[in-house]
Amino acid sequence: MINDSATGSLEGSTFWYTAVMIPRTHTREKPYSCDVCGYSCSKKSSLQINMRTHTGEKPHYCEVCGYSCYQKSKFMRHMRTHTGEKPHTCEVCGYSCSEKSDLVKHMRTHTGEKPHSCEVCGYSCSRKSTLQIHISTHTGEKPHSCDVCGYSSSRKSTLVTHMRTHTGEKPHSCEVCGYSFSRKSTLVTHMRTHTGEKPHSCEVCGYSCSEKSNLQIHISTHTGEKPHSCEVCGYSSSQKSKLVRHMRTHTGEKPHSCEVCGYSCSQKSALVTHMRTHTGEKPHSCEVCGFSCSQKSKLVSHMSIH
Incomplete structure (x- = not known):
């Protein structure tokens, strides 16, 4: 077999590839290694791609927006942002997406699979990114910070929303009255003023309201709970807003x-x-x-x- 390969026999060359290259997926042999970082792989092409992370070479270039990258597969995924192509489809509900990894995550909404779990409290979820955010509740880590005021958050999306308090941006607008908001959740709540929807109801007396926070305040009328207290005189209230107003009687603030x-x-x-x-x-x-x-x-x- 080796002699056939050496003579350039097509049959022998094919057999050599089958006998020598393919088994690396089983033997985990990685003969190609990077002199810079020590990364090793079974294919020469994979080593070439790795070297681009050191050289900064990005041979795949998008003529539409100028985006460039070092992997052809990443380039193909990027192009779908322009073409709108969504080749990966869910057989259960018809949901489609541009990346296979997104479909894998989506399928967990049907299977209920939650492969990512917290070693501290046992919390589990379907996405790794969600677990990372959860872990921050234990570590207190808040890696996303505001350059303007120093506010920090464990979630990038929360920081994006916060930045709108500085820019004044309100991308979510009501189609009925034109009122706009910086948060989508606030728009959802606002829409209930038009629809009359009151999804939050009291199990004690049947009172219903459009906002969960209002229900929590209402519940305190049954429990008598007044968690917000004044450190100056001991006044307590069921609502934080009432405590804020009360504190002005001590500070003299008139905003x-x-x-x-x-x-x-x-x-x-x-x-x-x-x-x-x-x-x-x-x-x-x-x-x-x-x-x-x-x-x-x-x-x-x-x-x-x-």
Whole structure:
């Protein structure tokens, strides 16, 4: 066999490839190694690709956007971002994607497979990236930080959303009223003001609302829980927002100011009432005699005469 190969016999050369090259997948022989990093492989072509990570060579170039890379397979996947080609399809639901790895992850939504697990608490998930984010809840690591204010997060997506507080970008807009938001989740909640949907309900009294946070606040009316407390005087509340307003009675902070006369106050509702002294608006009226006023408390006092 070796003699046939040496004489250039096509049959012998083919047999030599079959007998010598293929078994490396079984023997794990890796005769090709990188002098720079020590990486070893069974194919010369794989070594050539590895060398490009050291030389910076990127021979595969996209004529559409100028993207370049050192692997042909990566280049082919990139081109699908331009062509929209999605050759990998789910036989269960018809979902399609451009990369095979994405289809593998998608299939786990059907099989329920969760191959990635946390060694600390046993939490398991279908994606490695999700596990990495989870691990940060144990380590406290927050690798994604804001260059503007120093805010840091364990998730890149959270940082992207945070950056919009600086840029003012609001990419999610309501098709009904045109109102826009920086977060998709906020848009979803906003849409319920149009649809009337109230998916969060109280198991005690049947109260329902559009936001989960509002349900949690409502639940406290049954439990009596008041987790937000003042360190100065001991005042406690079921809502964090109420504690924030209460703290202004100690700090004297008045963040809400009138653009007409400069009047300032600690609560937004007080500013709304004050503005009526300039606009003349009197939204509270008596059903008996037609008397109207700018404050609800004044209407209550007026009703006592009837």
